Amino acid sequence: MKHVTVRLSDSEDHTKTFDLKFKLLDNHFVSKWIERVLEAQQKQYPISEPWAMYNLNDKMNREFVKNNLNRLMNEVNSVVKLFNFELKDIDDQEALNKIHAVFEDNHGKLDEWKSNPLFKDKPDTFRKNLSEINQFVHACESFNGSPKIRVVWFDLPKYKTFTDKDYELFTNKRSFGSLYHLYCDVGKNLESLATDNDDHHHDVVPNLHYSADCVIYFHNDTDEQVKTAEERYSTYIMKNREYLGSKGYMPGSKNLATGRIEMARLETDMTEAEVLTKLKKFNNIQSLFIS
DSSP, rough: OOOEEEEEEETTEEEEEEEEEEEOOOOOOOHHHHHHHHHHHTTTTTSSSSOEEEEEESHHHHHHHHHHHHHHHHHHHHHHHHOOOOOOOOTHHHHHHHHEEEEHHHHTTTTGGOOOGTTOOHHHHHHHHHHHHHHHHHHHHHGGGGGGGEEEOTTTTOOOEEOOOOOOOSSSOTTTTTTOOOOOOOOOOOOHHHHOSSOOOBBBBOOEESSEEEEEEOOOOOOHHHHHHHHHHHHHHTTTHHHHHHHTTTTOOOGGGGSSEEEEEEEESSSSHHHHHHTTTEEEEEEEEEE
């Protein structure tokens, strides 16, 4: 297996497609990720967020995200009243932190929700909507970030954990057209806590588990940007070392690694500008396959 292809389409015309083809890198983690992708496909799990193309097309705009987030909160409230306000402004980080805290408190880490009485005798849509609320919170936060495509399978159990050897592959540098593993734990990782000043989170959860989930960035970080980010993360760790230690994460521990593992790179004859122009015509993630 040498390549991974992400097929995009028009949500109103699925015959109109565009393939992004990536060459898989030669590192030990790639085969572990492929195993998770194949399991998701063998079990016929659907891609959970076919709309998750950030800052790349006109459909995924600020109004779309805000309206969907408020719609989902209303649908959750129709079953159990968990939210007592609606989001007025997607740039209101305080409100977003509160919404995320409600999700985190009720859903719990990964599969903890299965033992939560809150979900007993509730329609399947209740948990699905709560999970999507979490993703739309992150969508709100992404409008000031990089163009990217997220490919996720929420139904796939998250039980595979990173090894010390895996952590050595982590990088905080994002390169245009590179495909990376995606954070899949439930909670707030160090990167988020060091950036959004969240006083409402219930627990820090660094990069512990991996899944089939992945992200493609269409942006190049400069060395200065990487240095600034790493200094911010390091400062957060040192300022909060007692808190992190109480959670079992000691400064210098490999599981406090930040960033992501690069797994594949885009193969194309187009320039970066031409790729971005092409992507504007598509708004749906149709499939991902490995060959």
